Amino acid sequence: MSELIQNVIDSDEKQDLRQFASELRISEKRYLLRNDILQAFADYCLKFQKSDHFVHSSNLSKLIYYTQEIILENESICLIVRPQIATQERFRLRPDLSVDVMSVQELLDLRDHFVDHHHPHEGNIFAIDFGPFYDYSPQLRDSKNIGKGVRYLNRYLSSKLFQDSNQWLESLYQFLSLHSYNGLQLMINDRITNQNQLSHAIKKAISLLNKRSPKEPYENFRFELQEIGFEPGWGNTARRALETLEMLDELLDSPDHQVLEAFLARIPMIFRIVLVSIHGWFGQEGVLGRPDTGGQVVYILDQARSLEMELEEELKLSGLSVLGVQPKVMILTRLIPHSDGTRCHQRLEKVYGTKNAWILRVPFREFNPNVTQNWISRFEIWPYLETFSIDAETEILAEFQGRPDLIVGNYSDGNLVAFLLSKRLNVIQCNVAHALEKSKYVFSDLYWQNMEDKYHFSLQFTADLIAMNAANFIISSTYQEIIGTTDSVGQYESYKSYTMPGLYHVVNGIELFSPKFNVVPPGVNETIFFPYTRTEERISSDRQRLENLIFHLDDPSQVFGKLADPTKPPLFSVARLDRIKNITGLVECYGQHPELQEKANLIFIAGKLRVEDSSDYEEAEEIQKMYHLIEHYNLYDKVRWIGVRLSKTDTGEMYRVIADHHGVFVQPALFEAFGLTILEAMISGLPTFATQFGGPLEIIKDKINGFYINPTNYDETAAKLDEFLLRCQYNIGFWNEISQRGMDRVYSSYTWKIHTSRLLTLTRVYGFWKYISKEKRADMMRYLEALFYLIYKPRSQELLQQHLQR
Template sequence: MADHQGLYILMLSIHGRICGTPELGIDADTGGQVGYVLDEMQALARDPRVSRIDLLTRRFDDSDTNPIYGAPRELLESGARIIRLPAGPAHKYLQKERLWDYLDTFVDGALHFIRSEDCIPDVIHSHYADAGYVGVRLSRLLGIPLMHTGHSLGRDKRERLIAAGRKAESIDRQFHFPRRIAAEESVLSEASVVLASTRQEVDEQYGLYENAVRAHFKILPPGVDLRRFSRPGRQRSSPLLPGLRHFLEAPRKPPILAIARPDERKNFQRLIEAYATDPVLREQANLVLVMGQRDRLGQLPHGAKRVIQSILHTVDDYDLYGRVALPKHHEPEDIPEYYRYSAIYKGVFVNPALTEPFGLTLLEAAASGLPVVATRHGGPQDIIRYCRNGILVDPLNIGEMQDALRQMLFDRQRWQRASRAGLLGVRRVYSWEAHARRYLAEVERILRRQRKQLRRESAARQGVRRALPTADHLLISDIDNTLIGDPAGLATLMEWLREHPRVAFGVATGRNLKQTMEILAAHQVPRPDICITDVGTRIIYGSKLREDQDWAAHLHYRWWRDGVLQALARVPGLRLQEKFTQGAFKVSYYVDPKRPPTAKDLQQRLRERQIAAHVVLSHNCFLDVLPIRASKGHAIRFLAFRWGLPLHAVLTAGDSGNDADMMGGEICGVIVGNHSPELHGLKDKHHIYFASAHHAWGILEGIQHYRFPGQAHA
């Protein structure tokens, strides 16, 4: 890969609609996170230490959305780039909860992009749990440090929704919390640093996670664009008044302003009930709810439609016509004007969310001279502590919310003090330039630590190999019950390989190298070009059996073999396999099928000892514990990346659970007809073909199904 001057930062923010001029509020997934990521990357791009910054997001060409989202690349004014990669239906925009099944494809697309650019990033920075899932896998495959920003956390949000009366089964089904929380736990285990906006986020929100004790946190609050958000100055009127007169009888009354997407978690329903049931607020103030964009209510996503319908019902039930404004549209430049409008008429900004990871809108209000009332759950605690410009409330307590609104609206001296304190605090503590300086100091710390580690390992490392330079396709097969088991099928497959010399042949197995060579020789299989042995923990090349030392060095990350043995020494149902089956990066056990331990219990035991490892169960009787970066699938992707092979030029074949991660994404996966039941869950997955034929005949059937190797050029 080519060298580059300065830092190259690769960001990941997958969901939502992301472009240089963001349509913030257009849907539930295009809100504060999108604005944060764009502001952060552009502030970093302006720092002279950064030579390049790219943001990878999802590409889609939906006729109902702006055509820009179908453009593969977009150059921003700062020099940063948005790179859009396909994942999932090309002509359909998907909400983030529906993206989980396509994230492995996004990983493969990211690998294609990095390889095509001929430039390795210095760090990867993922935003939110879905990007964290992708970032962990890219970090494992490439050995690049991972930074992560959560934005909002699954465990905390789940608890808040349950407290608000939602049923656990319903929200888990709607929001995929089990998958999201698992991804967040994985990020905490593997990221070099987790960036949090507040101490409360670290202590109370991340504190709900098992792996939080192993994570390195850095508190780094975001900034606010002081060029856009500013106090009204000498203004005595607002350009928004004509539009607000459509809703408000007296638009110059002090407004109670809220700006957020229509999401149940934003808690607008309790806000409007607080307003509706307080005669003083109803008489002396207006309520202005800016809830994104909408043309027709019926065209909104179900959740957003439900929130707005509930608000409209409350307006009607309490006869709030003329007192509540619900604008349907706004331009990006209107948002600063809403804050200034509220400041001109001595209003208050309110954020009543069930929980708020940070609260950028509170900074925007402070920069506009507008006092705030905000949820006490999350980032607003720190903002109010630094800016001293408002009151924190329990978002579930309507009476507390009403008291805070009355205090801030009708005590003129308190309003003036809060307005001045907010203006001073936001300039003193929060700006994107200061954020970028602290961010890059953390990046440099990570890279210094990485360079020290590389120097310690340099004696064992080799240069990057360009193995098998004539091969443009790769066939990798498991051995037992896949490659072998039917002599006639095996002979036919070997003949096929001889007829296709540009297809490199490899095996991936749980066996060690000696066992692998013995069983291949016993079945008269020619020595493969590649052997991935010991459940993906060793990569061996060619006839001279040379080991890839870069892969071995890659696996050292947070691996503690003796700790694994200690943690699992007395687990009922586990018995250590013979010495010759063990490896430097593999601890293998027999499993008693009458009392098998659960993977969750074993993973918990390892976490308690702060061991970064994962467990693989095969045939319900064998268990392997491996480094967190090790697996057959990761080894295959590592090889493909180093050789410059696109993943759709790789075909893998297997029959059992420890073959599962060789499948999926852009790799052509074949599961032979005699497979174990543990693989049934992969049916209907992208690029996984279930053959009806057994053993090597099943591999040949998969070759025919994919038209391999021809399909790689299709």
């Protein structure tokens, strides 16, 4: 039994536990989440005049702190306790304070009964359990290592090389002999036929290269190395080739995890990459600010550019660029025939600033042209993904003249397509969630049937389960994206166990201790987003034009609100206009606090200005709410709402203009998986206030290079902003200090070069792991196919039938 509960029962506080349970029964709620529980305990302590020590340090307070959920039954109380991250315990507390440990299945049954106690499900329900399929792979032991999977996997592989040298060295030899590019054999040729010959050949090649000048180009000794058995790919100079061969020699003699990673990182095995992003308006112009289009588009375009640059550099160092080997990056998305003035109807579009990176758009099959020729919400896209993947496969093979070497999925739909493509093409699959909707919508699993018409979570959550378990590796932007914090559940962790009543139970949806998880945060496009102080790189005409738009332009088609005093420092925000991004919450916070209105204006770029111009119901609701708030708090001359789509270049200058006026950036999202706009604002020089719910906790160090806010607590948020503004009034050096620290933070940890270098290294390491353990994934893949064809596909066909009637 949990030590947390036992400590309460073994102490004098057991009467408080019984009394607290009685108080819970008086309330109307029968299912309490963590915030409800904390509030109920606070109310209890206030009602019974408990001491500060009891409130903060008693055994009962500790139990309450770690309790995530409480379900009130007829007589008993069920507690779901999370004593540490990635760990969950379940208990049934009876009236006599006896405690029973509950199984996952018992908890899921209880949740089902809670939802529909009048018509409980009869018989067994389908249970999904991925636990047994992770027996083939090594497992991390300590939760603090979650997100560092490749480091653990390297140690595991190098230890295997040491323990069972013959088998593993043979695998390494076979792996090296696989690599080629368009018929050009790489690394080793048929003069080396086994691992023993490989060892002798390495020493002979090292002796040869030691006699060469370190800077001598590969072409000068290429044929001598071929005679020994080594093909192109070892290095572009004698020094580089010698270093690579010495790594392999050391690896064969005394395996080490650091040497293994460094060696695998040098193998030229990645030339063609597919980045999959299906939903939304994916383009380079005229798309930002539209429904389903935001940070993900920026992320992928920047990633594509950086991947091409990194691959070019790697191919140059490996000696392959002189042989005409060139990388190619393809962004796979959907073609939208009715493209509303964008280029989303074009099949192929080159990515700006690249040599060989492209956007490849493939149309959905026209089951109903009234639907498929137009934009389709990310919540409605599911019926078209299987046939899209089939059509996309043909297009990809034609464009590459062969198979890709890596497929990266983005978001739930892109990850599912990545699964379908990688399964058929036998290619390494990487997943990037960006955001998992399950964490954003409270009780979205338990009450899925009530939300199905609007959100179709049964399809999305099933797609997530399939894709995340199929992936060879997963990259997240933050550690807490995987397993949360001490007091909040991570996005991936939320898939560990849950129920969708009447559909299925998830007993074990994802193995959090699998080494497939790696934290690889994105970077910032430094050519567009750079400090406001670099005036020589700024274009004065752009600066003046945006100054006018932000502070002065009187055009109701572009802006709403006219500032009475434009000289006040601006509170600035930019985001989609939806509930989660919470721009309306920021306006309400500002409206409720006159002291903020006295010190600063509120300026934000968010969505459209007219309800009739929006095709997204959530955006339309937020537009109506925005006008109501501005009227209610009489903010017409203090708020500036900009409803235009800015180019990336203009967005970068927008941040800098706000910094010129010593403004601050506020990111008020109710939840933010990462927060690319935070990096953009910080690198531009804006002191940043960002939500404490999600990824910003790992970007910002509170009160050092930025500030955390609780966007649900308006008084607290306003007080922090007011304190900062007041301090800056008396000491402008404080603004400069926070500004500089924010810039330093981004440059040290969040560049695209760091990101893409790590991504390519991960691909090579997991590619090696995939090769040596391939026979052990077959059972997992069969299980995933069963989920796809028996659960996902029938439900997607039901949604398709609805679309056919439109």
